[in-house]
Amino acid sequence: MRIGIDLGGMSAKLGLVNEKNEIVGKLVIPTRLDVPAREMIHDMAEAVKKLAGEYGLQTEELEGIGIGSPGTVDQKTGSILYSNNFSWEDVPILSILKEYLGPIPMDIANDADAAALGEVCAGAAKGAKNAILLTLGTGVGGGVVLDGKIFRGGVTGGCELGHMAIVENGQLCTCGRRGCLEAYASASALLRMARKAAAEHPESVMNEMCGGDLEKMNGKIPFDAAAAGDAAGYQVVEEYENHLAFGIANLINIFRPEMVILGGGVAAQKENLTAPLQKKTECMCFGGRHGQIAPIVTSCLGNDAGIIGAANLIEI
């Protein structure tokens, strides 16, 4: 049994994961941002002991503990180098955890990477060895699994798929660069485009759907409007999908995954999103009939992907 921890800005979700990649027990603790990192890590250690104990396990009986963390992590030193969410810098989380829990196997990865691994081990890409996960949420997170292992790039800080730019001199991204995929394919970008279109088209049903208050726009509305035959809604969805397909085709040309998995809020659209995306993407992939073009699917593990992926950082 391994424990996978999905560390987030709000909570740390711990799961006890068996050899079939089933989560047999869960424990969620709040992420305390107002205390030094060491105290929060102590909370995590106590939670590990508690979760293991509930299943009659001593900590040293665990096969290992894996952590998926936001931000930039350094696997070699077991550290979180930097995370927006916690304002942590250079926190050697694994060695601190080992002080509390003893020398059991531990590993750490970026949370999007861990979620990608989770989907490969037990989710939408089960059976594949090579897959890319893009999470379409506040930002665009990316995780790549190649030959069953997380692709981490060269030196620390790679695999920022959301910060592959697709438009020269385009929209300003949160990272400071212009034109990033994140600035066009995140849920936030979809909302920006939908609000603009609704404001420019007072006749659009999107205005009605958000009760006349554009602040109440959500990622479902443009898709619903498009399905109802609303021209402005259709245009928003079309534009959003064109940008996303452009980015996905780039990633297929670079990584040649067996599957592309979409997660995050926008992925709730399922085939509504993936069917047109697949068509748009195919004609942009290199090699035509000589190239294998990955099916685009939506994630199926939801929040559990991060836990299962984190647990699978530990080889059993």
Add this chain to the structure above:
Amino acid sequence: MRIGIDLGGMSAKLGLVNEKNEIVGKLVIPTRLDVPAREMIHDMAEAVKKLAGEYGLQTEELEGIGIGSPGTVDQKTGSILYSNNFSWEDVPILSILKEYLGPIPMDIANDADAAALGEVCAGAAKGAKNAILLTLGTGVGGGVVLDGKIFRGGVTGGCELGHMAIVENGQLCTCGRRGCLEAYASASALLRMARKAAAEHPESVMNEMCGGDLEKMNGKIPFDAAAAGDAAGYQVVEEYENHLAFGIANLINIFRPEMVILGGGVAAQKENLTAPLQKKTECMCFGGRHGQIAPIVTSCLGNDAGIIGAANLIEI
């Protein structure tokens, strides 16, 4: 001693490579495109025997033979799946070579990948373990080395860095897609831009530099014109470098290499090209001071990179 073979559309260049990654002997044979693949592979086998023989080696004394080939190769089956240059399809080159040479270790990679490995083993990125090579020639070839090994992506046909697109609905690329890096950063693209600018600006010194015949435009002229203070030439170089920097920043965000190496015709500009590129690229890389930004350098092995890289497909 290993033999590295750089297979090209015009010739196959064989090199006998020692453990210090020095080429101690070379042999070049023409690539015969008018005969069945098997005959050309027989020529290669004979050339291997001849080159080894010149240094007193029996074929079976070789530690191995590595091949860098244009097109899409399948390492698992040792085949060239498809190559524009030869009109070959599904040619099991390694098993045919073994028929002629016996069961010595052999491996195959794409030629740009092999050149990247060569530069890491003995060239511009010697000492690094992670590097990207972009060749700026007729097209834009790309090779990635991670942890000292060629990055091959997931399923066959990945790592087409030149076909990462950077402009939506942009220039038509030879691959059929619009907006590829290749359509903006190849030597061919530079010539296209220079010819257009020269035609639009009769006062530009670029017209004089190509003797009034735009067909005689070459990749050096816009750089020379820019250095001489020609506004149109400066604009061409600036635009070319902006596109290239945009693509390089994407690759840094994805792969986080320790070095980016530029090869091919345009790389003859050396610091003239790399110094402004470095500045343009830096402000587009994710993570600012938290991220390691690779130095951009030009290749230093020239044609030998492919031979040395091919030889290094064989582990000794």
